[in-house]
Amino acid sequence: MPWDFADGLPIWRQIAVRIKSDVAGGRLVPGEKIASVRDLAVQAGVNPNTMQRALAQLEQEGILRTERTSGRYVTEDAAVLEVLRGQLASGIIADLYCKLRAIGMDDDQIVAAVAAWKDEG
Amino acid sequence: MPWDFADGLPIWRQIAVRIKSDVAGGRLVPGEKIASVRDLAVQAGVNPNTMQRALAQLEQEGILRTERTSGRYVTEDAAVLEVLRGQLASGIIADLYCKLRAIGMDDDQIVAAVAAWKDEG
Amino acid sequence: MPWDFADGLPIWRQIAVRIKSDVAGGRLVPGEKIASVRDLAVQAGVNPNTMQRALAQLEQEGILRTERTSGRYVTEDAAVLEVLRGQLASGIIADLYCKLRAIGMDDDQIVAAVAAWKDEG
């Protein structure tokens, strides 16, 4: 997992985004227990504290649920998951528009290009 | 300009991508002379050799043209510019599909979401 | 039972307050025998001497009564119990006024808020 130290985004936020994506994409199953803070920290090659911070953020957003003595679980709240997907998608798409506008495309061209890519690419 | 030393992409490639984007977006005007290697290197905060390598790459792709005695110029070749835009857009759009598929969206949903964003966002 | 070693209040006083609350609230029944010093000390996780001191204090206030040969009993004196309730309540209410004034409420607002809470909360 390549953490970008160069951009402004803190590692714990990058981790949070990654886990969000995993939850949204179903690679982390709702209701399932996730690995322990320490294990995740080792896997990610960061300090347990940093991982802790990312997970605390996710818990506070309702994406994870903590059972103090047994571990952390992915939320089963469908509404939360739906909102999560919407937020992630919105951010990604906004980024797309930003970059394509920067190379001189207008919004209609962007939509057309995305639609065309589906058929070709 | 945040160059990313962490991922595998060499800095000179990152610079080349940025300049391509500037050309495609018209921030570097076709036919215009660009700054000297040394100045560009200072602006970017990199070694002149690194900048040189990026520019050589762009020249080899036909995006820049060198006049031995006077400096480097942005190509005026419309075909080259068009291909450039296509390449950049394709990469960006491929990235979009990759990320949105990762959060569980299928291609039709992606196209729909991008179209919807144009109207809302 | 979380005894607070940090603030100035000695533990035996904290224990005394707790027992007073139990008597006032009827969790310790007037006329009933209470457990032995040793048992109470174990329950509270403190040294028997500390518990002894708390009980002596309560006895001196007339809340407990010692029968030399059989143990300690909760007073049945209604007047004592009434005074006890009054003292406890007064302390708690004084604390309330202190805290609510500290966040900028005046006495009328405090009374109103307490009355309102009864209906809502």
Next chain:
Amino acid sequence: MPWDFADGLPIWRQIAVRIKSDVAGGRLVPGEKIASVRDLAVQAGVNPNTMQRALAQLEQEGILRTERTSGRYVTEDAAVLEVLRGQLASGIIADLYCKLRAIGMDDDQIVAAVAAWKDEG
């Protein structure tokens, strides 16, 4: 400032509550700059990290606003302040009811006692 290590509430939460109370009570003036993280940490006798955590929490609740290079400021948002006062008051009053019920008072008696205290005490 006596931090309670005995109860379960983390120090950074206790600090956050205290600062909330200061804001609600006007001891920290809306719009005014507060002391630096390091100074506050020294005043409170805790690690700068711990203070940082408390302040981050308050910022996230909209009570403080951070200007990265100049310092932290108390919000001027009247709505936020009003909600804050309401939350604090509610918590304090709930605590009152809990304690007074524990000594055998019913809700009407509680309201009456609080009203009486205003006139006497």
Next chain:
DNA sequence: GTGGTCTAGACCACC
């Protein structure tokens, strides 16, 4: 073993 807290000290970007 789990999550959570706290400390100490370093480093960065910004102005």
Next chain:
DNA sequence: GTGGTCTAGACCACT
């Protein structure tokens, strides 16, 4: 000087 991040390592409570 400001806020913010990261690491390393210790300690606690709970089971």
